[in-house]
Amino acid sequence: MKNNTIIFVGLDTHKEFTEVAYCEDQRGSEVKHLGRVSSAKVSLTKMARQFESKYPQATLHFVYEAGPCGYWIYRLLTSLGHCCYVVAPSLIPKKPGQRVKTDKRDAQDLARLVRNGDLDPIYVPEPADEAIRDLSRARERAMHDLNNARFQLKALLLRNHINYSGKSNWSLKHLRWLTEIILPHPSQQFVLQEMIQTISERNARLERLDNELAHHVKQWRYYPVVKAIQALRGVRLLTATGVIVELGDLTRFDSPRKLMSYIGTTPSEHSSGGKRHLGAITKCGNGRARRLLVEAAHSYRYPAKISKELQLRQEGLPKEVIDQAWQAQQRLCRRYQRLIHKGKHRSVVVTAIARELIAYIRSISKEVTLPRIDPKTRISRVPA
Known part of the structure; x- marks a missing residue:
């Protein structure tokens, strides 16, 4: 075996057991079925140790589907020093004519797809x-x-x-x-x-x-972000907390458009032959975050102003954050009225405002310095 070989391990996880399949990083190599192991932490740790002893110079990459069992398998395998990916079941490619589904095939498909680069991992919260x-x-x-x-x-x-x-x-x-x-x-x-x-x-x-x-x-590491985005109109404590707990670190998105697409507020499209057709929003991603943003967007139907409650929420915040919040309020209030005057349906207008609101939330969150997480102790530390 060559040095630095990668072994891709697919896990089809269940409450009582886990089906395991693996393959090497050479394209076209055979996907082998290891068998069924218990879903207990001791059994999964033993399975990882067996791969380490069998492939001592290889890097192990594990992958499994997100489900009701949570992320404890991801945290267990990463604590052992291995790479682990959690993928959304809805984003796993499936052949149209495939009519046979078993746990063994699911594990083999996961190992094959992650080797070919056809899977995109999801964000796993701390x-x-x-x-x-x-x-x-x-x-x-x-x-x-x-x-x-x-x-x-x-x-x-x-x-x-x-x-x-x-x-x-x-x-x-x-x-x-x-x-x-x-x-x-x-x-x-x-x-x-x-x-x-x-x-x-x-x-x-x-x-x-x-x-x-x-x-x-108030003791959470994301509380500075929660406090900062409350400078926006319509974003109080419950809304700010709900958006951040559902989406996590917003700075991980390269652009606001990717964040808008992630929460499903961008329009669907079906274009072909020079004709472009835009439909309803995709509604993919986190539905709770999207709903909270839509609820907050209703407050922009009134003219821009700084109310007493909003002024209290902005006390102690940096000037850059307050300026961005006022810029967002002016733009979104004008856009709301402009779309209404064009004859757009109110729900369409509110969705368009929510789409831009998440971009301003991302922009404000970039102004806040967060404590970093120590990967060894998983403890928040404030950067020097």
């Missing part, structure tokens, strides 16, 4: 970044559960022709009004009390998650 992402997503799920409980209670009242005459729902006055309602049947009264109790519990759960998120985000 463990601390993933922890903040879990907390941010848990807060969003709590809000979703609370809204579902409110909808169910309002549906119950609507079926019984009970309407609230006040101005705002779910205020203290509205909650007191709910406790005074008497339904005609005891069974319905019991359901009403259970729904009120559920809403109270989910309100308390949401408050706990809000407090935890606000506390832990």
